[in-house]
Amino acid sequence: xxxxxxxxxxxxxxxxxxxxxxxxxxxxxxxxxxxxxxxxxxxxxxxxxxxxxxxxxxxxxxxxxxxxxxxxxxxxxxxxxxxxxxxxxxxxxxxxxxxxxxxxxxxxxxxxxxxxxxxx
Numbered sequence: 001x002x003x004x005x006x007x008x009x010x011x012x013x014x015x016x017x018x019x020x021x022x023x024x025x026x027x028x029x030x031x032x033x034x035x036x037x038x039x040x041x042x043x044x045x046x047x048x049x050x051x052x053x054x055x056x057x058x059x060x061x062x063x064x065x066x067x068x069x070x071x072x073x074x075x076x077x078x079x080x081x082x083x084x085x086x087x088x089x090x091x092x093x094x095x096x097x098x099x100x101x102x103x104x105x106x107x108x109x110x111x112x113x114x115x116x117x118x119x120x
Contacts, residue, residue: 008106013070022118029111032069033104036062040100043081047093055085055093062100074103 009029018025039058046054063078081096 008071008073008103008110010070010072013072017068017070022114026111026114026118028069029107029114032065032071033107033111035065036074036100037104040097040104043093044097047090047097050090052085052088052090055090056082059085071103071107074100074107077103 014025014028018028039062043055043058046052046058059078059081063075063082066072066075066078077096077100081093084090084093084096
């Protein structure tokens, strides 16, 4: 079994943007998690208000930032959210948000593990 494929982050992509600086990778991922968790809450409110413009804006941002850090599973969920929004099928959106929160927890666990392995 390939453990690399189970990671919430594409390490090759992350290493490319950080040029191998592990501390920088951790910082980038921490900022990413904080930003995405805020956006998930905004999306949740936008769904409740049936605000398709806001949902699209936030989902698009999550898609872009997820692509940048190599969080490809998260990017795919943001794409699904955009597609639901375009198709006006927001009834399924809360399930996608729950999946996003699970993925964000996996990224947070990944950060914690990476931080624990830093040389002191």
